[in-house]
Amino acid sequence: MELEVSELSVARGGIPVLEGLNFRLAAGHALILRGPNxxxxxxxxRTIAGLQPPLAGRISLDRETMTYAAHADGLKATLTVEENLSFWAAVFGTGGIDAALDGFALRDLRARPAGALSAGQKRRLGLARLLVTGRPVWVLDEPTVSLDVEAVAMFVRAVRAHLAGGGMALMATHIDLGLDEAAVLDVGPFRARAAQEDHFDEVFL
Amino acid sequence: MIALLMRDLRLAMRAGGGFGLGLAFFLIVVTLVPFGVGPETGLLARIAPGILWLGALLACLLSLDRILALDWEDGSLDLLATSPLPLEGIVTMKALAHWITTGLPLVIASPLFAVLMSLPGAGYAPLVLSLLLGTPALSVIGTFGAALTVGIKRGGLLLSLLVLPLYVPTLIFGAEMARRGAEGADTTTPMLMLAGISAGVIALLPFASAAVLRVNLR
Structure with a gap:
């Protein structure tokens, strides 16, 4: 099982943003994407997660092995922490949510509605969802937003345990996680040529 | 998929979930009509099937924009789309949840509301049957409209404009069946047409809804 991306070009709103992207990710490894906003x-x-088609290039990944976590956590405010996690466990056909509750210190909050959680607690719940999916490939977009130092450490522990179990993680993040074993890819040099020459956005917005 | 259905039903029951919204709207329409057209029993009895069907249709329309927009806003639609569930199954469950929380209560409550409209005795069974056959089509067509407008801020107006023309055949045959029933005439033809429309849209539209949802999630 591995994720291989070759000559990938992606577009946002019909405008190419990145092109010629190549990387490989094998089981037990993590890759961090960096670059300016x-x-x-x-x-x-999103392209690797299959939510939008690539402009060009190839992604070899069995989507059945992947789980995606976006900026939004997909929580239902009126459901409790436990109900939110149990729902995703049922969707992914996995059993218990205990490991996820413990991994992100949510056990004391399990009966609380997700709407009554703080931003950081919501994020922890969103990340705990990754543990109940049981999927080996994690595709994470800014996983540490609004987490405090302690929660970031929790997240890094979860990623390390996941990698040790033969999983993979691909994430975009700005902060230094202290995850030294992860490879880092700066996507800046892969900016699409059209996007480089065309300063329309900066001029008019 | 059962988990998704149960979650949607649970969300509808919780505070602010919108359960009973359609029913309350239906009740208001039906109680206001006699004030508007006057308390003449003969007139009310004549327009009752049409008004009851129109009320049910508008009550359905009221909650359509909640079907997918809420899941899109909090990001769970993206997560569901990347989950093991097929999108066709997701939209079918969404439509089913909408029908159980909106259509089914209307079907069950319609005999009570028919009393307010002085519907003739012979018309009760055909009315309930016509709503039972027709409201699933309203939910499925509405889910298609919701999939078309997901991601548009305040897309409710556009959704209504898109969906209302598609509701016309269901309304025509549904109200016709209820009207013929109230007059004691044979209801077989409109009933078969109504059942055909429902079966057709349930079989075909989830594929269309899933396809437009895929485009809209990009």
Whole structure:
């Protein structure tokens, strides 16, 4: 099982943003995408997750092995923490949610409606969803937004355990996670030529 | 998929879920009509099938924009689209949940509301049967409209404009069946047409809804 991306070009709103992207990710490894805001990290991740088609290039990934976590956590405010997690466990056909509750210190909050959680607690719940999916490939978009130092450490522990179990993680993030074993790919040099020459956005917006 | 259905039903029951919204709207329409047209029993009895069907249709329309928009806003639609569930199954479950929370209560409550409209005794069974056959089509067509307008802020107006013309055949045959029933005439032809429309849209539209949803999620 591996994720291989070759000569990938992606577009956002019909405008090419990144082109010629190549990388490989094998089981047990993590890759962090870096680059300035608006460069197209989210677009790359959505393309790999299968939510939009690539402009060109090839992605070899069995989508049945992948789970995606976006900026939004997909939580229902009126359902409790436990109900939210149990729903995703049922959708992905996996059993217990105990490991996920423990992994992100949510056990004390399990009966609380998700709408009554703080931003950081919501994010922890969103990340705990990854553990109940049981999928080996994690595609994460800015997973550490609004997390405090302690919660980031929790997240890094979860990623390390996931990698040790033969999983993979591909993530876009700005902060230094302290995840030293992860490879880092700066997508800046892959900016699409059309996007480079055309400064329409900066001039008019 | 059962989990998705149960989650949607649970969400509808919780605070702010919109369960009973359609029913309350239906009740208001039906109680206001006698004030508008006057309390003349003969006139009310004559327009009752049409008004009851129109009320049910508008009550359905009221909650359509909640079917997919809420899931799109909080990001769970993206996560569902990348989950093991096929999108066709997701939209079918969404339509089913909408029917159970909106269409089914209307079907069950319609005999009570028919009393307010002085519907002749012979018309009750055909009315309930016509709503039972017709409201699933309203939910499925409405889900298609919701899939078309997902991602548009305040897409409710556009959704109504798109969906209302598609509701016309269901309304014609549904109201016709209820009218013929009230007059004691044979209801077989409109009933078969109504059942045909429902069966057709349930079989075909989920594929169209899933296809437009895929485009809209890009």
């Amino acid at each position: 608006g460069i197209g990290k989210t677009t790359v991740l």
